[in-house]
Amino acid sequence: xxxxxxxxxxxxxxxxxxxxxxxxxxxxxxxxxxxxxxxxxxxxxxxxxxxxxxxxxxxxxxxxxxxxxxxxxxxxxx
Amino acid sequence: xxxxxxxxxxxxxxxxxxxxxxxxxxxxxxxxxxxxxxxxxxxxxxxxxxxxxxxxxxxxxxxxxxxxxxxxxxxxxxxxxxxxxxxxxxxxxxxxxxxxxxxxxxxxxxxxxxxxxxxxxxxxxxxxxxxxxxxxxxxxxxxxxxxxxxxxxxxxxxxxxxxxxxxxxxxxxxxxxxxxxxxxxxxxxxxxxxxxxxxxxxxxxxxxxxxxxxxxxxxxxxxxxxxxxxxxxxxxxxxxxxxx
Numbered sequence: 001x002x003x004x005x006x007x008x009x010x011x012x013x014x015x016x017x018x019x020x021x022x023x024x025x026x027x028x029x030x031x032x033x034x035x036x037x038x039x040x041x042x043x044x045x046x047x048x049x050x051x052x053x054x055x056x057x058x059x060x061x062x063x064x065x066x067x068x069x070x071x072x073x074x075x076x077x078x
Numbered sequence: 079x080x081x082x083x084x085x086x087x088x089x090x091x092x093x094x095x096x097x098x099x100x101x102x103x104x105x106x107x108x109x110x111x112x113x114x115x116x117x118x119x120x121x122x123x124x125x126x127x128x129x130x131x132x133x134x135x136x137x138x139x140x141x142x143x144x145x146x147x148x149x150x151x152x153x154x155x156x157x158x159x160x161x162x163x164x165x166x167x168x169x170x171x172x173x174x175x176x177x178x179x180x181x182x183x184x185x186x187x188x189x190x191x192x193x194x195x196x197x198x199x200x201x202x203x204x205x206x207x208x209x210x211x212x213x214x215x216x217x218x219x220x221x222x223x224x225x226x227x228x229x230x231x232x233x234x235x236x237x238x239x240x241x242x243x244x245x246x247x248x249x250x251x252x253x254x255x256x257x258x259x260x261x262x263x264x265x266x267x268x269x270x271x272x273x274x275x276x277x278x279x280x281x282x283x284x285x286x287x288x289x290x291x292x293x294x295x296x297x298x299x300x301x302x303x304x305x306x307x308x309x310x311x312x313x314x315x316x317x318x319x320x321x322x
Contacts, residue, residue, distance in 0.1 A: 014299070036206035037241050040092070041301045044085030056092070056207045 003076070007069050010049065014042050024066045042068065050076055085300050086292075089249040092207050093214035106212055107174050107196035114193035122159040122194075129273055130156065130265045134164040136282035136318075140255060144172050145217040146285065147254040149243055151236045151315050152226035154262035156273065161224060161257060162195060164280040174221040176200050176213060178229065196221075200242075210246060217252050227308065231268050236319065239312045244304035247288040247311075248295070256283040256314030260322050281318045286311055 012019040015034050028034050034042075039062075043054050046068070052075040062068055090096055126132040140146075150161055162170060179201035181187040191197050198216075200209035216223050227239035247254050258281045265276035291307045 014301070035241070037245055037304060038301055040088075040207060040245075041085065041299070044088035044092075044300070047088050048085060056205065059207070060205050 003073060004069050006049075007046065007072055008065060010045055011042055011065055011068065014038065014045055022065055024069075025064050027063050028065065028068075029063065046072055052076055086249070086295065089245070089300075093211050093246075093249055095214060095218070095250065107198050107216065111189055111193035115195075118190075118194050119159075119163070123163060125273065126160070126163060126278070130160075130261070130276055130278045132160060132163060133277065133279045134282075135279065137164070137166060139282045139284050140166065140169065141253065141285060144169065144220050144222045145252055147217070147223045147225060147243065147247060147252055148257050148282070149225050149227050149239070149254050149311055149315070150257035150259050150280075151232065151319070152228045152230070153232050153259070154266045154268070155231075156262040156266045156278070157226065157259050158191075158195065158224070160259055160262055160278050160280050164282075165222070169222050172220065172222050173224055174198075174216040175224045176209070195224075206242070210242065213246055214250055217246075217250055227311070231263075233263070233268070236312065236316055239308045241301070241304045241308045243311065244291075244306075244308035245300075247286075248291045248300075248304055248307055251289050251292060253285040253287050254311055255285045256311055256318060257281065258283070258315050258318035258322055260319070279322060281322055283314050283318045286314055 008019050008022060012022060015032060015038055017032060022032065026032060028039065043059050047054055050072060052072065054071065054075060058071055062071060148161065150157060158175065162173060165173065173195060175195050175197040177191055177197055177199050179199040181191060182199050198209070198212050200206070213223060225243050227243040228237040229240045230237070243254065259278070261276050261278040265278060266273040288307060291303050294303045294306070
């Protein structure tokens with residue numbers, strides 16, 4: 001499974017929305033209705049899974065699944 | 079969610095629970111307009127004595143020692159002073175309040191809140207974790223933390239509670255006292271600036287222990303556990319409302 005698919009699967013499981021229904025460019029908060037706490041839960045799970053330290057200030061700016069994937073790839077590549 | 083994916087370590091890190099108590103908490107919450115605090119509280123006391131007689135029930139339910147969280151329904155700008163003045167003096171001195179960052183942009187509102195009580199704002203869509211870590215630091219410093227988890231003023235029914243209070247309580251292991259405030263919505267409804275004659279009652283309920291919920295995270299998704307705790311807390315406030 002690629003990292004993109006893996007992250008999509010994690011996000012799907014945490015927010016309880018089928019993977020196929022998550023548009024990578026949809027606003028996670030406005031379009032998918034997740035709240036800040038569920039957002040934290042996504043990053044907590046990714047942090048645990050990949051052993052990366054996701055900076056709080058960057059997390060606060062994330063809006064879409066594509067943003068999530070880009071940030072994880074950036075931190076995993078460091 | 080499996081035990082292997084338990085997110086407790088992330089929360090401990092984000093809330094800085096393993097670090098020494100933050101010395102910044104008093105700078106963050108206390109230093110603003112402190113000289114106005116005593117006269118403002120005296121004015122609030124006069125208002126309650128003369129216009130909105132304040133009755134308090136259930137103070138025996140309050141833990142003797144902080145830290146703990148108090149969480150109430152919210153229907154009026156009078157809720158904060160009503161709760162504050164219902165607390166025993168040693169808890170009044172030790173309180174810290176979370177308010178919505180919206181008021182930071184309203185002229186004089188921020189000054190009024192910060193003058194009245196040590197406080198800090200939370201921006202749900204902004205630096206949510208930052209605000210949560212300040213709340214955790216306040217608790218670690220031995221404060222009484224006051225939260226209105228509805229997030230805004232309700233008109234009739236008590237709105238669903240935001241689950242941030244559940245995450246904070248479950249991850250810090252701190253108990254939460256449910257509080258029901260009656261009459262403030264009639265004394266000073268939304269959109270009004272001058273209170274009218276109306277009796278007000280503040281009822282403190284038995285504290286809700288958060289420790290049992292922490293263990294539930296081993297078998298359930300953390301978010302669902304926070305929601306479960308938050309729903310139980312709201313049910314506690316609703317039960318107080320039904321008895322009042």
